[in-house]
Amino acid sequence: MNGKREVLFDQLKKLKVEVEKNSLKELFELNPNRFEEFHVSLDDMVFDYSKIHFNKQILSKLFELIKLCNLEEKRDAMFKGDKINITENRAVLHTALRANLNHSVFVDGEDIIPDIKEVLERMKSFSTDIREGKIVSSTNEKFTDVVNIGIGGSHLGPQMVTQALKPYHDGPDVHFVSNIDSSHLSDTLKGLNPATTLVIIASKTFTTIETMTNAKSAKKWMQEALGEENANKHFAALSTALDKTKAFGISDDRVFGFWDWVGGRYSIWSAIGLSLMIAIGAKNFEEFLQGAYEMDEHFKNASVEENMPIILALIGVWHRNICEYATRAILPYDQRLESFTTYIQQLDMESNGKSVSLSGKQLEVNSGPIVWGEAGTNSQHSFFQLLHQGTSIVPCEFLVAVNNHEEGMDIHNQLLIANCLAQSQALMNGRDINEVKTILKNSGLDDEQIERLAPHKVFRGNRPSSTLIYKKLTPKILGKIIALYEHRVFVEGVIWNIDSFDQWGVELGKELATKMVSYIQGNEPKGLDSSSVGLLMTIKKWNKNIN
Ligand code: F6P
Numbered sequence: 001m002n003g004k005r006e007v008l009f010d011q012l013k014k015l016k017v018e019v020e021k022n023s024l025k026e027l028f029e030l031n032p033n034r035f036e037e038f039h040v041s042l043d044d045m046v047f048d049y050s051k052i053h054f055n056k057q058i059l060s061k062l063f064e065l066i067k068l069c070n071l072e073e074k075r076d077a078m079f080k081g082d083k084i085n086i087t088e089n090r091a092v093l094h095t096a097l098r099a100n101l102n103h104s105v106f107v108d109g110e111d112i113i114p115d116i117k118e119v120l121e122r123m124k125s126f127s128t129d130i131r132e133g134k135i136v137s138s139t140n141e142k143f144t145d146v147v148n149i150g151i152g153g154s155h156l157g158p159q160m161v162t163q164a165l166k167p168y169h170d171g172p173d174v175h176f177v178s179n180i181d182s183s184h185l186s187d188t189l190k191g192l193n194p195a196t197t198l199v200i201i202a203s204k205t206f207t208t209i210e211t212m213t214n215a216k217s218a219k220k221w222m223q224e225a226l227g228e229e230n231a232n233k234h235f236a237a238l239s240t241a242l243d244k245t246k247a248f249g250i251s252d253d254r255v256f257g258f259w260d261w262v263g264g265r266y267s268i269w270s271a272i273g274l275s276l277m278i279a280i281g282a283k284n285f286e287e288f289l290q291g292a293y294e295m296d297e298h299f300k301n302a303s304v305e306e307n308m309p310i311i312l313a314l315i316g317v318w319h320r321n322i323c324e325y326a327t328r329a330i331l332p333y334d335q336r337l338e339s340f341t342t343y344i345q346q347l348d349m350e351s352n353g354k355s356v357s358l359s360g361k362q363l364e365v366n367s368g369p370i371v372w373g374e375a376g377t378n379s380q381h382s383f384f385q386l387l388h389q390g391t392s393i394v395p396c397e398f399l400v401a402v403n404n405h406e407e408g409m410d411i412h413n414q415l416l417i418a419n420c421l422a423q424s425q426a427l428m429n430g431r432d433i434n435e436v437k438t439i440l441k442n443s444g445l446d447d448e449q450i451e452r453l454a455p456h457k458v459f460r461g462n463r464p465s466s467t468l469i470y471k472k473l474t475p476k477i478l479g480k481i482i483a484l485y486e487h488r489v490f491v492e493g494v495i496w497n498i499d500s501f502d503q504w505g506v507e508l509g510k511e512l513a514t515k516m517v518s519y520i521q522g523n524e525p526k527g528l529d530s531s532s533v534g535l536l537m538t539i540k541k542w543n544k545n546i547n
Pocket of ligand 1 (some may be wrong): 153205206506
């Protein structure tokens with residue numbers, strides 16, 4: 001595929017030169033139907049990509065990529081449980097967790113659906129019993145607080161979705177601890193009553209140093225307050241490593257398993273969603289799964305021209321490989337999606353931040369870009385300066401809900417939406433020097449002042465963006481949005497011909513940290529560079545607890 005893909009990329013680069021003869025603004029003037037031609041709808045979501053600087057000819061060339069890389073075949077292989085994560089020899093089946101559970105999906109000849117059903121049913125009854133006070137604490141009280149201890153995929157998903165679905169939150173308060181920094185656990189536990197707190201340890205491997213260190217400290221906190229035997233009644237675990245959860249002292253009926261075919265960053269749909277389910281209830285959690293399922297079906301069945309994840313992915317490839325933009329910004333105009341970009345950073349960059357192809361060869365084209373962003377309108381008052389006037393072009397992905405959840409606060413919603421639409425318009429249209437000069441003249445400035453100020457007030461515009469609007473941030477719509485981004489990452493990974501489901505890049509740092517901690521704890525540093533030695537010496541001088 002590689003040679004042919006490069007040929008297509010070259011053709012696309014030529015088309016880019018052509019299309020850029022007209023600015024984005026001019027493309028809209030030339031074609032008043034641009035929105036009609038460049039948007040795709042799915043139920044209560046509309047994805048507008050008319051402000052991407054390309055045209056129909058380019059889009060059909062991009063569609064050729066889909067055929068060239070056998071996307072359909074690879075997509076089907078994922079859904080049916082082939083071991084597409086080749087470096088870990090694993091199937092990739094997060095989609096099975098939200099599938100129609102009346103069908104079978106096989107891994108190594110075994111139907112995995114019965115196990116999925118069993119864990120889901122146990123999660124539902126456990127979360128309902130916690131919410132209704134049928135499962136009580138060691139002091140016979142209702143649990144008022146849940147602390148989810150996990151990191152990476154065992155944290156970002158439950159944390160982001162719980163925050164996003166705050167209006168549906170009618171269970172105990174849920175708190176999240178991820179960082180090994182003692183402040184995170186300590187600040188979280190400070191206001192909590194151990195007697196009414198349930199700690200959920202979320203870790204696929206049950207070995208992750210951050211999670212296990214926090215879990216042990218939380219256990220100590222609980223034991224000091226309630227005694228050893230009682231403390232165990234305040235713990236539950238979400239893991240694939242059932243032997244390790246037992247060794248930690250968690251009884252089997254409090255352990256909710258999942259499987260090696262669920263990647264950490266794709267695990268919100270599994271037992272890792274338990275804290276979320278406790279917060280919003282089983283029914284809302286099922287709506288969330290249903291939303292993702294509907295996006296899966298759309299991804300499987302819609303034609304490429306109407307396929308939201310495929311189009312989003314092709315825009316990503318257009319920007320990364322043809323326009324050579326190094327980053328993309330994700331900008332939810334939705335405060336409850338404050339953590340969405342962080343979540344997508346793991347999903348996207350841990351999946352597609354790779355340098356070698358599936359066969360281990362150095363990539364000849366760029367893979368995943370840097371993903372960053374922040375909720376609007378806050379970000380307008382921080383980094384939007386660079387988006388509008390900086391020397392780098394950053395394609396922006398806006399997301400905005402049409403309806404808010406709050407009664408009697410319509411003005412907030414109207415202003416939020418207006419700001420979102422205005423930003424994409426400003427990025428596209430910009431403001432040229434003549435317009436700036438006219439504005440300055442009308443404001444009464446003299447010629448000298450106008451000459452001096454005008455260049456600073458020019459917006460070159462012509463900056464691409466897309467906008468995803470959705471009716472309301474409901475569990476179902478959020479499920480759809482997350483699945484949309486998951487499939488986007490998958491399609492891009494297929495085009496780049498990489499393993500989007502491993503994450504070897506996180507291992508070296510972990511390994512070196514293990515050695516480094518022995519030096520911090522007193523072992524003589526061996527074979528270290530002078531920077532590390534210099535830092536270690538200073539640390540030892542300044543911290544009386546380190547020898
Ligand atoms: O360090 C990366 C990573 O392996 C992620 O992929 C994963 O989501 C996270 O660590 C947490 O792992 P675990 O759930 O096994 O504790």
